[in-house]
Amino acid sequence: MKTPITQSRLDSMRSAIEGADARALASLYADNAVMRIIDSANPPSHPRLIDGKKAIAAFYEDICGRKMTHHVEDMLVDGDRLAFTEACEYPDGSRVYCAALAEFADGRIARQTTIQAWDE
Numbered sequence: 001m002k003t004p005i006t007q008s009r010l011d012s013m014r015s016a017i018e019g020a021d022a023r024a025l026a027s028l029y030a031d032n033a034v035m036r037i038i039d040s041a042n043p044p045s046h047p048r049l050i051d052g053k054k055a056i057a058a059f060y061e062d063i064c065g066r067k068m069t070h071h072v073e074d075m076l077v078d079g080d081r082l083a084f085t086e087a088c089e090y091p092d093g094s095r096v097y098c099a100a101l102a103e104f105a106d107g108r109i110a111r112q113t114t115i116q117a118w119d120e
Contacts, residue, residue, distance in 0.1 A: 017086060018070050018072060030106065034111050035114065036049055067091055071088070080105065
């Protein structure tokens, strides 16, 4: 069942992203969620698919374990969909930027597409 996204859910997501809290991030996803990532290593015709909450949790453990800062710049909600942008920076000054669109079902993220680019 699709339900509107609450301000509390948005605040939790922002806090988890900016706090690099992998466990809290994983808790936002449905058990059968799918995350699609598009970047220079995973082009649109062959995106990286991360299938299921357990795999998404492992993905976030890796990302949140890196020495980098995360800052949510924008969040926009339309019913059960959330779009957000995130700016990240490594200690050496290298930057990563991503834009994501997430679809919620029963209060959890069911599908997410993330497009990201980084300094090389």
